Amino acid sequence: xxxxxxxxxxGAATPREIAAGLRTLGDVTFGVPASAATPRLLTIMAxxxxxxxLEAGVAEQVRALAAQAPDAILTYSDRELRHTxxxxxxxxxxxxxVATAELLTDKHRQREALRAAGVDRVRSCPLTRxxxxxxxxxxxxxxxxxxxxxxxxxxxxxxxxxxxxxAALVRALLAxxxxxxxxxELVVEELLRGRDCAPYGDYVSVESLTRDGExxxxxxSGKMPLAPPFREVGQFWPAALSRPDRQAVEDxxxxxxxxxxxxxxxxxxxxKLTPDGPHIxxxxxxxxxxxxxxxxxxxxxxxxxAAGRLALGLGPxxxxxxxxxxxxxxxxxxxxxxxxxxxVDGARQVRALPGVRTYRTLIRPGSTIEGGVHxxxxxxxxxxxxxxxxxxxxxxxxxxxxxxxxxxxxxxxxVRARSLRQRWEDIAP
Numbered sequence: 001x002x003x004x005x006x007x008x009x010x011g012a013a014t015p016r017e018i019a020a021g022l023r024t025l026g027d028v029t030f031g032v033p034a035s036a037a038t039p040r041l042l043t044i045m046a047x048x049x050x051x052x053x054l055e056a057g058v059a060e061q062v063r064a065l066a067a068q069a070p071d072a073i074l075t076y077s078d079r080e081l082r083h084t085x086x087x088x089x090x091x092x093x094x095x096x097x098v099a100t101a102e103l104l105t106d107k108h109r110q111r112e113a114l115r116a117a118g119v120d121r122v123r124s125c126p127l128t129r130x131x132x133x134x135x136x137x138x139x140x141x142x143x144x145x146x147x148x149x150x151x152x153x154x155x156x157x158x159x160x161x162x163x164x165x166x167a168a169l170v171r172a173l174l175a176x177x178x179x180x181x182x183x184x185e186l187v188v189e190e191l192l193r194g195r196d197c198a199p200y201g202d203y204v205s206v207e208s209l210t211r212d213g214e215x216x217x218x219x220x221s222g223k224m225p226l227a228p229p230f231r232e233v234g235q236f237w238p239a240a241l242s243r244p245d246r247q248a249v250e251d252x253x254x255x256x257x258x259x260x261x262x263x264x265x266x267x268x269x270x271x272k273l274t275p276d277g278p279h280i281x282x283x284x285x286x287x288x289x290x291x292x293x294x295x296x297x298x299x300x301x302x303x304x305x306a307a308g309r310l311a312l313g314l315g316p317x318x319x320x321x322x323x324x325x326x327x328x329x330x331x332x333x334x335x336x337x338x339x340x341x342x343x344v345d346g347a348r349q350v351r352a353l354p355g356v357r358t359y360r361t362l363i364r365p366g367s368t369i370e371g372g373v374h375x376x377x378x379x380x381x382x383x384x385x386x387x388x389x390x391x392x393x394x395x396x397x398x399x400x401x402x403x404x405x406x407x408x409x410x411x412x413x414x415v416r417a418r419s420l421r422q423r424w425e426d427i428a429p
Contacts, residue, residue, distance in 0.1 A: 002026030004308055005070035005093075007054075007084040008045070009036050011077030012287040013304055018076065019048040021292070021304025025312065029068050031061075033083070058083075062090035072311035074265070076287050076304070078152040081105050094313055096285055100261040104285035105150050108187045110260065117259035119252070120280045127186040130171045136188040137163060145230070146170065149185035153289070155374040156183055157230045159191065192272040192279050197240075199392060201225045203281060204239045206253035206269045207291055209306055209316050213263050215254045218300060219321050220246055221291065224395075227333055227421040231375045234395065235290070236328035237298045237321065240388050249278045256283050266307045290329045290380065297357055297382045298327035326391045327384050330398060331377040332417045334363065336424045338371040340407035341378070349401050350381065355394055358382040369406075378404065378420075 004022055008015065008030045015030060022028050029050035032041065037053045045051040052068065054061045065087065073093045075084040081101045088095035096104065103110050111124035125136035126149060137144065146169060147157040156173055160166035173183045194202025201223035209216045222239030226232060239246070253269040260283060268288030270281035292303045301319035309316055334341075343365050351359045361379045363369065369376070381398055385391040402417035406428075413428045420427075 002071050002312065003029060003069060004311065005029050005031055005065060005068065005073045005087075007031045007033075007073065007075040007077070007080045007087065009033060009075070009077040009080045011075070011079070012289045013076040013292060015041070015045050015048055017292070018304055021302050022308045025305065025308045026071065029070065031065060031087070033080070054083075058086045058090060062087060066091060072308065072313075074307055074311040076307070078105065078284060078286055081285055094264055094311060096263070096265060097261060100263070101285065103260045104262075104283060107147065107149055107151075107189075107282060110283060111187075111189070114256060114259055114280060117255070119255045119259045122192065122279055123190040125188045127170065127188055128174070128184070130167065130174055133167055133170050133188070134163070137166065140188050140190045142166075143191045145189045145191055146173070146186055147189070148183045149187050151183075152284075153374045153376075154230045154232070155372070157373065159229050160188075192274055192281065195273055195275045197273060198225070200240050202274075203270060203272045204241070204249055205235070205288060205291075206249055206271065207288060207295070207303070208253060208257065208267045208269065209303075209310060210257060210262050210264055210267065211310055211313075211315055213258070215257055215262075216316065217250050217253065218295065218303070218319070219298075220249060221288075221294070224330075228423050229373055231333055231373065232331070233333060233421055234328065234330040235294065236326055236388075236391060237294060237300070238323050238326070245273070245278075249273075252278050252280065253283075256280055260285075264310050266303055266310065290331070293358075293380075293382060294327060294329050295321070297329070297384060298322065298325075325384050325386060326388050328382070328391050328395070330381040330383075330395050332379050332399075332402065332404070333420045334369045334371075334376040334378050335406060335420070335428075336371050336373055337408070337428070339369050341365055341367050341369060342405040342407050342412055344379070345403040345405075346401040350398050353383075353394060353397060353401075355385050355390075356381065356383045356398075 030045040031052050031054050034055045073088045085096045085098045085101035108126045114120040123140045125139050143161045205221045207218040219237050220239040221235045224234035249271045266287045268284040271278045300321040306316045359381045399418040405414040
């Protein structure tokens, strides 16, 4: 029986979604880093297939995994890309090369590779000490974006408009005080100024499948405008783009994947739409968050399964994504301040709205929300609409219907979902 090894950590798919998507391809064994191997997670994985806790060094892990005789290896987690590449090399299995995995997870080196290949020219400087900031600003210019050199979900990603604010921010992010939210390395990038795309966001993502270096694009995902500073709130298929614009972003994504040496797998390339054309935000060498369920909602392929087929050296199943309707996912953001989610109201009414396929909460009432500017979601709403205008109207109805109550030191605060797209300081000063 064919056996697929999935290196698991938090990412774009849950263990149950992975097991369901790969069930027609073979047996699944989950390899879980010791740092993520909670008793509950291990129990769930043991019910779904096999599970191996990945301890000690890579060489020891390779020996332990070789005993499982896997036919393929893959991950749906950004933080496990390099680890999976190292295991694949040791096991002699098809995956991103170690060098490509490094480029896919190092935001500065990725920019360097794209510039060297003539694919894109966005300026970027690495930063390991606060005293390096003035030189970085000189090279990149202001306003700029400061973000972790390696990170996901907009973690610790900020806009810097003036040097004094940037200096204080960098000192806090690089503070060697044992703060677990701190960073070891940052990058400073020029701010890509988007063109006016209202009522939609000024960026898109391209979802792609690569086999033997040949790239097939599945879809271009449209986005809703970001919440500050850089937090995602929703996306949809198809993007509201003209044919020339769609061709331009697909060509840019294809060129970027080739420049980074991507030979196999599912990828998620984020692209900014600017007045002088599209520019790469970042290339991710794995399935994008919520993208598989969005694909299934749209009548497209199961991308969890597609990733498994590619890992086995197989081509994707033939697919066509219907474009006679618009499929969308809306997510409401958790507050950036530490608080407790006390209640969610309006869920029943939202589930009854026309075109809503699924609405589910991700954080249970009574749970503590730690805060931060990363994109932590309270819920997910998937639906379909006849066109983009109808989609926007239904999103508006949902945003006005859902209400969240949060417990703060000063007392409970109840807000409509729409308010969560503002700065939390403006909602609960």
